[in-house]
Amino acid sequence: GQQLNQSPQSMFIQEGEDVSMNCTSSSIFNTWLWYKQDPGEGPVLLIALYKAGELTSNGRLTAQFGITRKDSFLNISASIPSDVGIYFCAGGNNDMRFGAGTRLTVKP
Amino acid sequence: EAGVAQSPRYKIIEKRQSVAFWCNPISGHATLYWYQQILGQGPKLLIQFQNNGVVDDSQLPKDRFSAERLKGVDSTLKIQPAKLEDSAVYLCASSTRQQNTGELFFGEGSRLTVL
Numbered sequence: 001g002q003q004l005n006q007s008p009q010s011m012f013i014q015e016g017e018d019v020s021m022n023c024t025s026s027s028i029f030n031t032w033l034w035y036k037q038d039p040g041e042g043p044v045l046l047i048a049l050y051k052a053g054e055l056t057s058n059g060r061l062t063a064q065f066g067i068t069r070k071d072s073f074l075n076i077s078a079s080i081p082s083d084v085g086i087y088f089c090a091g092g093n094n095d096m097r098f099g100a101g102t103r104l105t106v107k108p
Numbered sequence: 109e110a111g112v113a114q115s116p117r118y119k120i121i122e123k124r125q126s127v128a129f130w131c132n133p134i135s136g137h138a139t140l141y142w143y144q145q146i147l148g149q150g151p152k153l154l155i156q157f158q159n160n161g162v163v164d165d166s167q168l169p170k171d172r173f174s175a176e177r178l179k180g181v182d183s184t185l186k187i188q189p190a191k192l193e194d195s196a197v198y199l200c201a202s203s204t205r206q207q208n209t210g211e212l213f214f215g216e217g218s219r220l221t222v223l
Binding site: 004006031033040041042043044045048088090091092094095096097098099100101 | 112148149150151152153164199201207209210211212213214215216217
């Protein structure tokens with residue numbers, strides 16, 4: 001089946017720093033999405049991408065659909081303590097798969 | 109707008125016992141999903157319903173897991189008999205889209221511990 005590799009596995013940053021994480025696939029995808037999950041909650045959709053090369057922002061978050069259609073990137077600018085959580089990429093072609101997540105810790 | 113409702117939030121059982129989880133999707137959402145999330149991993153799709161029909165159950169361990177959505181609204185996921193490796197959070201999600209494009213609204217999940 002499709003393999004999603006998400007990195008890094010975890011990040012420890014200082015408040016105010018920028019963050020980058022990425023996801024790669026062994027197959028070409030039509031859709032890439034990024035979710036955030038807080039403890040004890042279900043994942044919440046942050047950004048959805050549908051075209052190769054697409055760059056989409058949601059506040060301080062920016063995600064890109066890689067031109068090879070096998071990868072996607074999520075950037076968070078000027079991190080704040082409430083950015084803490086686990087970020088998941090999801091991708092596929094009508095059969096979404098989730099990455100293993102990037103656990104983000106922000107130190108005030 | 110009310111979100112996806114799931115119950116129970118927590119359940120502890122012994123192996124070989126049975127358990128059932130309930131989900132009520134967002135009103136008007138035709139598509140309902142059950143995901144299994146093992147600690148430290150991303151959600152893994154178990155089954156997808158479109159109204160009361162099954163769209164994808166290829167990853168559902170059918171020897172012990174079953175799910176139904178009889179009236180096309182709420183759904184039940186059952187595990188019988190449970191194994192230790194079934195310990196996980198079971199997430200229900202719903203969507204207005206017919207195809208699994210990943211734009212899902214998740215419930216808070218039901219955390220299962222099998223002893």
